[in-house]
Amino acid sequence: MDSQITPLIESILFLSEKPLTEKELSIMLNVNIDFIRNSLQQLIDIYASELHGIQIKKVANGYCMCTKSEFGDILKNFFQSENRLSEAAIETLAIIAYNQPVTKIRVDEIRGINSEKSIQTLLERGLIRESGRSDSPGRPILYETTDNFLRYFGLNSIKDLPDIE
Structure with missing residues (x-):
C-alpha cells in the first residue's frame, strides 16, 4: 500500500474542489503525517519540472493542483470567465x-x-x-x-x- 500512497494523494488532489491539509490527507488515508509530507514533497518536486504545466501548491493552509502561473495569460485566452469580479x-x-x-x-x-x-x-x-x-x-x-x-x-x-x- 505504501507505494500507492503518493499516486493516491496525487489523484485526491486532482479531484478535490478545495485545498487539503496534511492532517486531512493523513486521516483520509490512515497514514502517518510525516509520510504524507514526504509524498507531498515528492509530488511538488515532480511537478516543478518544466515538462509539467501544473503544480502542487500550498494555498489556504492546504495543498491543491493548479496551473503554473507563467501560463496564466495564455490560459486566460482559452478560459475567459464570465464570473469575473467587477x-x-x-x-x-x-x-x-x-x-x-x-x-x-x-x-x-x-x-x-x-x-x-x-x-x-x-x-x-x-x-x-x-x-x-x-x-x-x-x-x-x-x-x-x-x-x-x-x-x-x-x-x-x-x-x-x-x-x-
Whole structure:
C-alpha cells in the first residue's frame, strides 16, 4: 500500500474542489503525517519540472493542483470567465483584505462611495464573511476575508498579501 500512497494523494488532489491539509490527507488515508509530507514533497518536486504545466501548491493552509502561473495569460485566452469580479468588487475586496476586520462604513469612507452592492457580491461568492460586530455606535457588522479568498488569489495566508505601496 505504501507505494500507492503518493499516486493516491496525487489523484485526491486532482479531484478535490478545495485545498487539503496534511492532517486531512493523513486521516483520509490512515497514514502517518510525516509520510504524507514526504509524498507531498515528492509530488511538488515532480511537478516543478518544466515538462509539467501544473503544480502542487500550498494555498489556504492546504495543498491543491493548479496551473503554473507563467501560463496564466495564455490560459486566460482559452478560459475567459464570465464570473469575473467587477473593478468595484475587487477594490472593495482589497480594502477588506488589508483592513480586516472592517465595517462597511469604513470601506465606504476609503472608497468614497457606497459599497453595499460590492459587499453583497463578495458575500455571495464566499470571498468575505461577517466576523462579528464593532463596538462603535450602532454596532455595525465587521467583515473579513475567507479561505475562498485565499484560494481565489492563490495565497497560503493573509500574510502573503503584497505590501501596500
